């Protein structure tokens with residue numbers, strides 16, 4: 001395993017704890033980037049990553065196993081809430097704790 005590997009690639013916890021809602025204008029069908037088929041409609045203006053609204057939470061775009069090897073299958077096309085959750089943030093720490101993982105070592109960031 002490379003020391004320079006991004007810590008998220010051995011985690012994925014935030015993709016298996018939070019509900020991921022965003023504007024329908026982020027959908028491919030609306031001129032955005034997120035593949036419609038991986039989402040569900042919430043209201044006329046909001047949609048949600050499929051799999052993030054029922055327990056156990058797991059985004060339909062997440063590949064691999066949380067805490068071992070994980071990746072976002074639509075990384076370049078993921079919606080804004082995913083871009084905004086930064087490694088090492090409070091949201092990151094909380095997600096990792098819920099999956100039994102310690103906070104990221106700041107030196108890894």
Ligand code: SF4
Nearest residue numbers: 008011012014087092
């Ligand atoms: S919980 Fe933190 S370390 Fe884990 S995938 Fe999300 S941002 Fe990366």
Ligand code: SF4
Nearest residue numbers: 015059061062072082
């Ligand atoms: S779209 Fe990607 S980054 Fe966002 S929750 Fe799903 S797997 Fe995680």
